[in-house]
Amino acid sequence: MENFDQIFTLLAENEGITLNLDILETGVINIIALIGILVYVGRDFLGSSLEARKSDIVTGVQDAEERLNEANKRLTEAQKQLTQANVVITEIKTETVATKKLLLQADANQSKKDLTTRFSRALATFRTKERQIFLEVKQQIITLVLKRTATRAQQAFGQKERATVLINETITKLEGDLL
Secondary structure, three states: OHHHHHHHHHHHHOOOOOOOOOHHHHOHHHHHHHHHHHHHHHHHHHHHHHHHHHHHHHHHHHHHHHHHHHHHHHHHHHHHHHHHHHHHHHHHHHHHHHHHHHHHHHHHHHHHHHHHHHHHHHHHHHHHHHHHHHHHHHHHHHHHHHHHHHHHHHHHHOOOHHHHHHHHHHHHHHHHHHO
Protein backbone atom coordinates (compact mmCIF):
# COMPACT_ATOMS: atom_id res chain seq x y z
CA MET A 1 0.00 0.00 0.00
CA GLU A 2 2.91 2.27 0.69
CA ASN A 3 4.19 1.95 -2.92
CA PHE A 4 0.76 2.66 -4.22
CA ASP A 5 0.66 5.89 -2.25
CA GLN A 6 4.10 6.86 -3.54
CA ILE A 7 2.97 6.49 -7.16
CA PHE A 8 0.18 8.97 -6.64
CA THR A 9 2.53 11.31 -4.80
CA LEU A 10 5.03 11.25 -7.72
CA LEU A 11 2.29 11.89 -10.24
CA ALA A 12 1.05 14.87 -8.26
CA GLU A 13 4.56 16.40 -8.03
CA ASN A 14 5.42 15.93 -11.77
CA GLU A 15 2.20 17.42 -13.03
CA GLY A 16 0.62 14.17 -14.32
CA ILE A 17 1.54 11.68 -17.03
CA THR A 18 2.94 12.99 -20.31
CA LEU A 19 4.18 11.44 -23.56
CA ASN A 20 7.94 11.60 -24.08
CA LEU A 21 8.74 12.01 -27.80
CA ASP A 22 12.52 12.01 -27.46
CA ILE A 23 13.71 8.91 -29.30
CA LEU A 24 17.08 8.69 -27.55
CA GLU A 25 15.62 9.01 -24.10
CA THR A 26 12.87 6.44 -24.56
CA GLY A 27 15.10 3.59 -25.95
CA VAL A 28 13.06 3.01 -29.08
CA ILE A 29 16.24 2.64 -31.14
CA ASN A 30 17.51 -0.02 -28.75
CA ILE A 31 14.26 -1.94 -28.99
CA ILE A 32 14.23 -1.76 -32.83
CA ALA A 33 17.87 -2.93 -32.97
CA LEU A 34 17.11 -5.80 -30.62
CA ILE A 35 14.11 -6.90 -32.72
CA GLY A 36 16.21 -6.69 -35.91
CA ILE A 37 19.00 -8.84 -34.43
CA LEU A 38 16.46 -11.37 -33.17
CA VAL A 39 14.79 -11.58 -36.60
CA TYR A 40 18.14 -11.96 -38.40
CA VAL A 41 19.59 -14.55 -36.04
CA GLY A 42 16.37 -16.41 -35.21
CA ARG A 43 14.98 -16.51 -38.73
CA ASP A 44 16.55 -19.88 -39.58
CA PHE A 45 15.75 -21.36 -36.20
CA LEU A 46 12.20 -20.02 -36.13
CA GLY A 47 11.65 -20.82 -39.84
CA SER A 48 12.67 -24.46 -39.44
CA SER A 49 10.68 -24.74 -36.24
CA LEU A 50 7.63 -23.20 -37.90
CA GLU A 51 8.08 -25.45 -40.97
CA ALA A 52 8.25 -28.52 -38.71
CA ARG A 53 5.18 -27.35 -36.84
CA LYS A 54 3.39 -26.66 -40.14
CA SER A 55 4.22 -30.13 -41.48
CA ASP A 56 3.08 -31.70 -38.18
CA ILE A 57 -0.20 -29.81 -38.39
CA VAL A 58 -0.70 -30.74 -42.05
CA THR A 59 0.05 -34.40 -41.26
CA GLY A 60 -2.34 -34.29 -38.32
CA VAL A 61 -5.10 -32.77 -40.45
CA GLN A 62 -4.57 -35.37 -43.20
CA ASP A 63 -4.65 -38.19 -40.63
CA ALA A 64 -7.83 -36.74 -39.16
CA GLU A 65 -9.40 -36.54 -42.63
CA GLU A 66 -8.43 -40.17 -43.31
CA ARG A 67 -9.91 -41.27 -40.00
CA LEU A 68 -13.05 -39.27 -40.79
CA ASN A 69 -13.35 -40.97 -44.20
CA GLU A 70 -12.84 -44.40 -42.63
CA ALA A 71 -15.38 -43.60 -39.94
CA ASN A 72 -17.89 -42.52 -42.61
CA LYS A 73 -17.28 -45.76 -44.53
CA ARG A 74 -17.79 -47.81 -41.36
CA LEU A 75 -20.92 -45.81 -40.58
CA THR A 76 -22.28 -46.52 -44.07
CA GLU A 77 -21.47 -50.22 -43.71
CA ALA A 78 -23.05 -50.31 -40.25
CA GLN A 79 -26.20 -48.66 -41.63
CA LYS A 80 -26.34 -51.26 -44.43
CA GLN A 81 -25.91 -54.05 -41.87
CA LEU A 82 -28.63 -52.50 -39.72
CA THR A 83 -30.96 -52.40 -42.71
CA GLN A 84 -30.16 -56.03 -43.51
CA ALA A 85 -30.67 -56.99 -39.87
CA ASN A 86 -34.06 -55.24 -39.88
CA VAL A 87 -35.03 -57.16 -43.04
CA VAL A 88 -33.95 -60.44 -41.42
CA ILE A 89 -35.85 -59.57 -38.23
CA THR A 90 -38.97 -58.81 -40.27
CA GLU A 91 -38.63 -62.13 -42.12
CA ILE A 92 -38.16 -63.97 -38.83
CA LYS A 93 -41.25 -62.30 -37.38
CA THR A 94 -43.27 -63.22 -40.48
CA GLU A 95 -42.03 -66.81 -40.37
CA THR A 96 -42.79 -66.97 -36.64
CA VAL A 97 -46.36 -65.79 -37.18
CA ALA A 98 -46.82 -68.28 -40.03
CA THR A 99 -45.37 -71.10 -37.91
CA LYS A 100 -47.64 -70.16 -35.01
CA LYS A 101 -50.64 -70.22 -37.32
CA LEU A 102 -49.64 -73.63 -38.67
CA LEU A 103 -49.10 -75.01 -35.18
CA LEU A 104 -52.43 -73.64 -33.98
CA GLN A 105 -54.16 -75.07 -37.05
CA ALA A 106 -52.49 -78.45 -36.46
CA ASP A 107 -53.52 -78.34 -32.81
CA ALA A 108 -57.08 -77.43 -33.81
CA ASN A 109 -57.21 -80.27 -36.34
CA GLN A 110 -55.83 -82.74 -33.79
CA SER A 111 -58.35 -81.51 -31.22
CA LYS A 112 -61.16 -81.98 -33.77
CA LYS A 113 -59.97 -85.53 -34.48
CA ASP A 114 -59.74 -86.29 -30.77
CA LEU A 115 -63.21 -84.89 -30.16
CA THR A 116 -64.63 -86.80 -33.13
CA THR A 117 -63.07 -90.02 -31.86
CA ARG A 118 -64.33 -89.44 -28.35
CA PHE A 119 -67.79 -88.54 -29.62
CA SER A 120 -67.88 -91.67 -31.80
CA ARG A 121 -66.84 -93.82 -28.85
CA ALA A 122 -69.40 -92.15 -26.60
CA LEU A 123 -72.08 -92.64 -29.28
CA ALA A 124 -71.12 -96.28 -29.73
CA THR A 125 -71.17 -96.80 -25.97
CA PHE A 126 -74.55 -95.09 -25.79
CA ARG A 127 -75.97 -97.28 -28.58
CA THR A 128 -74.59 -100.40 -26.93
CA LYS A 129 -76.13 -99.42 -23.61
CA GLU A 130 -79.38 -98.54 -25.36
CA ARG A 131 -79.46 -101.92 -27.07
CA GLN A 132 -78.69 -103.71 -23.80
CA ILE A 133 -81.45 -101.80 -22.02
CA PHE A 134 -83.82 -102.50 -24.92
CA LEU A 135 -83.01 -106.23 -24.77
CA GLU A 136 -83.41 -106.27 -20.98
CA VAL A 137 -86.76 -104.50 -21.21
CA LYS A 138 -87.84 -106.87 -24.02
CA GLN A 139 -86.77 -109.85 -21.94
CA GLN A 140 -88.71 -108.56 -18.93
CA ILE A 141 -91.81 -107.96 -21.06
CA ILE A 142 -91.56 -111.45 -22.54
CA THR A 143 -91.11 -112.95 -19.10
CA LEU A 144 -94.14 -111.08 -17.80
CA VAL A 145 -96.22 -112.08 -20.85
CA LEU A 146 -95.17 -115.70 -20.47
CA LYS A 147 -96.01 -115.71 -16.78
CA ARG A 148 -99.36 -114.13 -17.44
CA THR A 149 -100.05 -116.50 -20.35
CA ALA A 150 -99.04 -119.44 -18.23
CA THR A 151 -101.29 -118.26 -15.44
CA ARG A 152 -104.27 -117.76 -17.79
CA ALA A 153 -103.62 -121.03 -19.56
CA GLN A 154 -103.59 -122.85 -16.25
CA GLN A 155 -106.77 -121.11 -15.26
CA ALA A 156 -108.39 -121.87 -18.61
CA PHE A 157 -107.14 -125.42 -19.09
CA GLY A 158 -106.45 -126.44 -15.56
CA GLN A 159 -103.90 -129.15 -14.91
CA LYS A 160 -104.26 -130.92 -18.19
CA GLU A 161 -101.42 -132.24 -20.30
CA ARG A 162 -102.60 -130.42 -23.36
CA ALA A 163 -102.14 -127.06 -21.61
CA THR A 164 -98.59 -127.94 -20.66
CA VAL A 165 -97.70 -128.94 -24.22
CA LEU A 166 -99.29 -125.76 -25.62
CA ILE A 167 -97.39 -123.60 -23.15
CA ASN A 168 -94.05 -125.28 -23.96
CA GLU A 169 -94.64 -124.89 -27.70
CA THR A 170 -95.49 -121.20 -27.29
CA ILE A 171 -92.38 -120.64 -25.16
CA THR A 172 -90.21 -122.39 -27.72
CA LYS A 173 -91.60 -120.24 -30.55
CA LEU A 174 -91.18 -117.04 -28.59
CA GLU A 175 -87.59 -117.87 -27.64
CA GLY A 176 -86.72 -118.33 -31.30
CA ASP A 177 -88.18 -114.91 -32.14
CA LEU A 178 -86.35 -113.23 -29.30
CA LEU A 179 -82.91 -114.38 -30.27
